[in-house]
Amino acid sequence: MRDVLADDAGRELADVLAELDADLARQEAALAERRRRLAVLLAAGPGEGEPMSPALAELLAKAPATDSPTAAKDREHLILLDAAGAGGQEVYAALGPLAADPAVLALYERLDALADASVDDPRIPPLAADLVASVPDEVFAAIPADGAVVAGFKEALLAEYAPAQAEVVRRVMEAFVERGRG
Numbered sequence: 001m002r003d004v005l006a007d008d009a010g011r012e013l014a015d016v017l018a019e020l021d022a023d024l025a026r027q028e029a030a031l032a033e034r035r036r037r038l039a040v041l042l043a044a045g046p047g048e049g050e051p052m053s054p055a056l057a058e059l060l061a062k063a064p065a066t067d068s069p070t071a072a073k074d075r076e077h078l079i080l081l082d083a084a085g086a087g088g089q090e091v092y093a094a095l096g097p098l099a100a101d102p103a104v105l106a107l108y109e110r111l112d113a114l115a116d117a118s119v120d121d122p123r124i125p126p127l128a129a130d131l132v133a134s135v136p137d138e139v140f141a142a143i144p145a146d147g148a149v150v151a152g153f154k155e156a157l158l159a160e161y162a163p164a165q166a167e168v169v170r171r172v173m174e175a176f177v178e179r180g181r182g
Contacts (some may be wrong), residue, residue, distance in 0.1 A: 054091040056082045062100040067113075068108040073160060081153075094142040099137060107131055117164035124164060130169035132179065140179060 052060075056078060063071075065133060098104060110127050117123070158166040 001092045019062045037060040037108065052079050052082050052093075053089075059092040059099050060094055062096055064100070064102055064105060066105050066108060068105065068112050070081070070111045070161075070165065071105070074108075077157060088142070090142040091139065094136065094138040098139070101134075104134065107134060111164070111165055111168060113165040115162045117162075119167045124167050127173065128168045130170045131168070132175040140176075151165050 060075060060078070063075075106125070107130060110123065110130075114121060114123060114127070158170055161169055
């Protein structure tokens with residue numbers, strides 16, 4: 001409060017407090033919407049239609065059909081992030097060309113093939129590099145620098161994969177952080 005008041009020297013206290021209250025109300029509404037969407041997601045039984053934003057639905061409609069278990073996981077992760085309010089129309093639009101690219105299915109197949117591999121499998125480094133290279137620069141440009149980070153998401157995500165697959169995903173996530181800084 002002291003910092004806010006110092007930044008707003010010369011303004012009436014009532015004006016500063018009203019502005020703070022309005023900002024808190026916006027944050028509260030955003031959190032309530034995220035919680036509402038998560039509640040719908042949690043209440044949906046297995047196989048029931050997942051709630052998602054129209055932008056995510058449009059993105060997923062572009063993806064070619066596949067039986068890949070890792071492609072199914074990606075879909076679930078996107079739906080979860082979308083329900084948590086961590087996605088965004090601009091990011092989904094930037095991902096559109098990638099989702100529609102049939103070559104991505106080959107990357108999923110390579111990741112699927114690591115289901116029973118060890119974490120020192122020589123296929124891990126080149127697959128991680130190919131996955132990172134497949135993401136267009138526009139995706140990184142569309143991700144806000146101050147975007148929401150869902151607490152525990154990385155750990156939960158990695159726990160869903162077999163060890164060698166998790167190592168690929170971990171390397172990809174690290175490379176994305178580095179690429180996003182550039």
